Amino acid sequence: MSSPSSLPGAPGAASSSGAEAPVTPSAATAVPSTDEGHPHRRLRSFVRRAGRTTTGQSKAFEQWGPQFLLPFREARLDVDAAFGRHAPTVLEIGFGMGEATAHIARVRPDDNFLCCEVHEPGVGALLKRIGEQDIRNIRICAHDAVEVLQHMIAPQSLAGIHIFFPDPWHKKRHHKRRLIQPPFVRQLVEHLAPGGYLHCATDWQPYAEQMLQVLRAEPLLANTSGSPEGWAPKPDYRPLTKFENRGLRLGHGVWDLVFRRA
Template sequence: MSDNPLSVESETSSAGDSRPRRGIKSYVLRAGRMTVAQTRGLEEVWPRLGLSVVDGPLNLDALFGRAAPRVVEIGFGMGASLIEQVQAHPETDFIGIEVHAPGVGKLLDEADKRQLSNLRVYREDALEVLSRCIPEASLDGLQLFFPDPWPKKKHHKRRIVQPTFVELVRTRLKPGGTLHMATDWQAYAEHMSEVMAAAPGYRNTAAEGDYVARPAFRPLTKFESRGAKLGHGVWDLLFARTD
């Protein structure tokens, strides 16, 4: 489980701003065979729905042709959960970020088959996208579901949830916008909770304790379903930007 690959830059730039510099990665690129549908997504659908960091900052209203709520999901894996949200919420615009070609191709193929227009996709380092392309105070939500927990202590520095990451996310959220994280590793959930408790400008939306019940808008993933059968827990954290 917890196999969504993500990117992380763990250090701030020498200029002292919130943009991370090149640093430790939280993902490892894996080679894999591409199916016909995945190849079609990358070759035929990408020109219409794909985005690139080199294109620079986005004008989101122009990109989607409307003003609407905006949500970014980092590390969507094979895209099943994200495509379900995109189809269920046509009133919301979604941007997915994923580095692995098969997942990007699969998502694009499904979006095209379902004729979804409220989705755009980056196949890029997530921190590069956030720092260089997403405007400040433009997002209603950012989703980080089942990132790699890097369970060995020597690898904890590779975890994407670090103080620099949550501060960068905060600057991209609108006041009241939410950072929603979920993990099936309790130790990572506790790490997330500790990072968020120390992060300025956020409010935990949990009625009590550190975690919230899975919101109805977060689809049940195949990993979560499989884990539930094995008695594994899942922890959701939902924090809102306060300033």
């Protein structure tokens, strides 16, 4: 088994608003930007983040990596072969340290979870959880989710997409780097099967409001929320992480949005 540092795309780091429940910004096309010095920067599914892989995480790469890590390829993924079964497949973009991912996979054993994350310690941590908790319905691609979506995922093939706590890019001049933007949402929707859902969550209200605006403007999506504000109740399958519980104790809000493809 190759070392963590030799994994495709591994030396990156998914960013998020907190250590326990990250998800990354990920626009699935080469969207031009006008950032100074980077006239053709494209939005990615991650930003670089420091972190050390522990001994336990390194052992998890060696022990569980061959079974649960999928190499990135510029070719369609045979999902049934990758999971060893035919089942609805949910794509998760950025999972941080994998706490929520492991929980969701356990409470939804009949679904497949294809999870993208480039932060080595996070990948190692989820592999460790997979081994310790005997979770069999997760596969990890340690690569930029933008390219995974473009090359490996067939159109209209996903039952759902999870994007939890993406980096909010607080400064106004950085808003262009946010994940949830119209071109990327359109690409996400094109990979959802009819009736498939997109579930986003954030703890940053201005970003939540932007997400809601963008998702409402996508003609192929319908909001599942019946509330006038448009926010969805937290689905039972999404757990409260330690980071999120800490924020709630401090009075911070969390906003869920669940939209479904027509």
